[in-house]
Amino acid sequence: xxxxxxxxxxxxxxxxxxxxxxxxxxxxxxxxxxxxxxxxxxxxxxxxxxxxxxxxxxxxxxxxxxxxxxxxxxxxxxxxxxxxxxxxxxxxxxxxxxxxxxxxxxxxxxxxxxxxxxxxxxxxxxxxxxxxxxxxxxxxxxxxxxxxxxxxxxxxxxxxxxxxxxxxxxxxxxxxxxxxxxxxxxxxxxxxxxxxxxxxxxxxxxxxxxxxxxxxxxxxxxxxxxxxxxxxxxxxxxxxxxxxxxxxxxxxxxxxxxxxxxxxxxxxxxxxxxxxxxxxxxxxxxxxxxxxxxxxxxxxxxxxxxxxxxxxxxxxxxxxxxxxxxxxxxxxxxxxxxxxxxxxxxxxxxxxxxxxxxxxxxxxxxxxxxxxxxxxxxxxxxxxxxxxxxxxxxxxxxxxxxxxxxxxxxxxxxxxxxxxxxxxxxxxxxxxxxxxxxxxxxxxxxxxxxxxxxxxxxxxxxxxxxxxxxxxxxxxxxxxxxxxxxxxxxxxxxxxxxxxxxxxxxxxxxxxxxxxxxxxxxxxxxxxxxxxxxxxxxxxxxxxxxxxxxxxxxxxxxxxxxxxxxxxxxxxxxxxxxxxxxxxxxxxxxxxxxxxxxxxxxxxxxxxxxxxxxxxxxxxxxxxxxxxxxxxxxxxxxxxxxxxxxxxxxxx
Ligand code: ME8
Numbered sequence: 001x002x003x004x005x006x007x008x009x010x011x012x013x014x015x016x017x018x019x020x021x022x023x024x025x026x027x028x029x030x031x032x033x034x035x036x037x038x039x040x041x042x043x044x045x046x047x048x049x050x051x052x053x054x055x056x057x058x059x060x061x062x063x064x065x066x067x068x069x070x071x072x073x074x075x076x077x078x079x080x081x082x083x084x085x086x087x088x089x090x091x092x093x094x095x096x097x098x099x100x101x102x103x104x105x106x107x108x109x110x111x112x113x114x115x116x117x118x119x120x121x122x123x124x125x126x127x128x129x130x131x132x133x134x135x136x137x138x139x140x141x142x143x144x145x146x147x148x149x150x151x152x153x154x155x156x157x158x159x160x161x162x163x164x165x166x167x168x169x170x171x172x173x174x175x176x177x178x179x180x181x182x183x184x185x186x187x188x189x190x191x192x193x194x195x196x197x198x199x200x201x202x203x204x205x206x207x208x209x210x211x212x213x214x215x216x217x218x219x220x221x222x223x224x225x226x227x228x229x230x231x232x233x234x235x236x237x238x239x240x241x242x243x244x245x246x247x248x249x250x251x252x253x254x255x256x257x258x259x260x261x262x263x264x265x266x267x268x269x270x271x272x273x274x275x276x277x278x279x280x281x282x283x284x285x286x287x288x289x290x291x292x293x294x295x296x297x298x299x300x301x302x303x304x305x306x307x308x309x310x311x312x313x314x315x316x317x318x319x320x321x322x323x324x325x326x327x328x329x330x331x332x333x334x335x336x337x338x339x340x341x342x343x344x345x346x347x348x349x350x351x352x353x354x355x356x357x358x359x360x361x362x363x364x365x366x367x368x369x370x371x372x373x374x375x376x377x378x379x380x381x382x383x384x385x386x387x388x389x390x391x392x393x394x395x396x397x398x399x400x401x402x403x404x405x406x407x408x409x410x411x412x413x414x415x416x417x418x419x420x421x422x423x424x425x426x427x428x429x430x431x432x433x434x435x436x437x438x439x440x441x442x443x444x445x446x447x448x449x450x451x452x453x454x455x456x457x458x459x460x461x462x463x464x465x466x467x468x469x470x471x472x473x474x475x476x477x478x479x480x481x482x483x484x485x486x487x488x489x490x491x492x493x494x495x496x497x498x499x500x501x502x503x504x505x506x507x508x509x510x511x512x513x514x515x516x517x518x519x520x521x522x523x524x525x526x527x528x529x530x531x532x533x534x535x536x537x538x539x540x541x542x543x544x545x546x547x548x549x550x551x552x553x554x555x556x557x558x559x560x561x562x563x564x565x566x567x568x569x570x571x572x573x574x575x576x577x578x579x580x581x582x583x584x585x586x587x588x589x590x591x592x593x594x595x596x597x598x599x600x601x602x603x604x605x606x607x608x609x610x611x612x613x614x615x616x617x618x619x620x621x622x623x624x625x626x627x628x629x630x631x632x633x634x635x636x637x638x639x640x641x642x643x644x645x646x647x648x649x650x651x652x
Contacts, residue, residue, distance in 0.1 A: 375443025582648015
């Protein structure tokens with residue numbers, strides 16, 4: 001049996017879990033369940049990161065001991081994962097005795113191997129990020145305060161004797177690793193960020209502190225406490241028995257995927273592999289650094305009061321709906337926005353209409369015309385054979401996309417098939433055939449649709465385990481999701497079916513009380529877009545209306561280079577771009593692409609713009625032109641040119 005070892009970031013216990021940390025854990029769970037369904041032996045690990053200054057400080061603020069805080073918050077994480085039906089195989093805590101022993105063993109090995117040396121660290125430290133920064137990396141605010149480039153909070157100057165890790169020694173081996181394994185870090189734009197850091201050269205890393213008590217002492221020099229990041233990263237091997245349980249360790253290591261958020265990519269893609277190289281252990285196969293979630297367009301934070309407990313949504317809509325929404329609406333890998341309004345749209349259209357209603361209609365007819373017994377599939381007609389072919393194509397693409405961790409696209413592909421299945425149902429008009437009394441044909445249509453729904457329920461079970469189990473129950477089959485149920489077309493013959501209530505209940509937007517406050521932001525934005533009559537992303541041209549060449553020539557289409565890009569504040573969709581149009585000079589445009597691209601990945605890219613469009617204002621910001629993009633089924637891709645050409649080049 002093939003194995004699959006997947007981990008999430010382990011979460012700090014200074015604050016309670018929220019929708020952001022839940023996002024990583026839910027996606028990890030989706031992947032773990034998918035691999036189990038495909039026949040892998042899976043180990044899914046999550047846990048909590050409990051040492052360091054940030055936790056010590058949080059405990060002090062509450063007037064309790066750090067360990068007491070850790071126990072309390074780790075308990076809350078565990079309970080939340082249980083409530084969300086997360087199927088982690090283990091929950092690691094960095095205060096676990098076994099973890100502490102492993103960290104001491106690991107770091108002692110780094111010391112023995114000559115990779116640690118003592119020196120004076122004088123520099124800057126960000127407590128919220130538990131990160132050391134070089135002077136040249138800091139940002140400065142208008143009062144001259146030095147700020148962390150990651151979280152923008154003030155850094156502290158520290159000077160103390162530390163042990164350093166010879167990270168610079170691994171610069172060359174890491175470059176080689178990146179060049180030989182282009183998929184070591186994904187998505188590719190995150191990999192490129194890491195490559196740029198490597199190309200500018202790594203500095204040695206301070207990995208102990210003497211002014212801190214809440215941490216794991218270095219055995220060779222116990223006044224020194226091991227840096228919390230070094231301690232935390234080692235969880236990925238301590239949790240699977242390194243070094244005491246070689247049988248278990250060798251079974252699972254190396255990890256197949258470390259799933260993390262983009263802000264901690266450097267630790268996982270550069271420092272962690274260097275640490276592993278130092279002790280001579282194999283490297284993980286992949287680091288996947290996903291994007292960040294905002295809530296109704298705003299950063300998740302306690303002070304904004306939007307660090308929501310996902311149970312609030314689960315209680316309102318059900319676990320599967322929240323999971324489906326997160327996977328489908330937040331393009332996996334990119335930043336995305338959690339909006340209750342969009343969740344309801346997905347629930348009503350994709351789940352209630354497309355999926356649930358199809359099951360409902362089909363089972364209602366089987367109940368009525370076949371006394372609730374699944375009919376047999378009889379002679380196939382062309383339309384039936386075509387449907388089977390389409391299913392096979394959809395299944396193959398779904399599996400390929402899931403294997404490549406293109407989870408959003410995989411689900412999107414499956415829903416394209418569900419649309420086809422609905423179309424089949426409508427085009428074969430079983431209600432007319434029922435009236436005509438052709439039982440064999442009616443049975444074939446209904447059984448074929450139901451077999452397809454069962455297969456869809458199997459494929460979607462990693463994302464929506466509860467509703468898939470419910471579909472199975474209504475078809476009188478054991479809710480054990482394996483790829484074997486995808487085989488053949490007579491899995492259901494003769495089964496007793498249960499019609500039951502609709503699988504998903506539609507919700508009305510007015511039924512919700514939260515979200516209203518912040519969804520105003522997007523409705524304002526939509527209004528502006530409509531009034532200005534300039535949908536900034538794409539305009540649809542219907543093929544029926546033929547135009548002559550002169551009409552086309554009225555458009556001044558040009559190649560432009562993006563020189564700056566930033567998200568428009570308070571807008572879910574808009575990005576402000578400064579573009580270079582060569583001879584036409586530089587100018588600003590605003591485009592509704594924030595849900596599809598991160599501003600940072602756009603800089604330097606060549607795009608196509610309509611350069612002679614009347615200027616318009618979007619959310620008060622002037623836009624002088626419109627970029628072109630292709631849009632289909634909730635996907636959007638910018639148009640570009642094949643090969644290099646100077647900005648300003650005319651398109652004809
Ligand atoms: O960084 N959107 O822990 P942490 C998406 N202990 N994901 C989010 C998110 C958001 N808004 N907010 C948090 C640490 N996450 C370290 C990790 S690993 C050896 C040590 C998720 O509590 C995302 O996975 O700050 C992110 O990387 C992680 O939580 C950070 O959690």
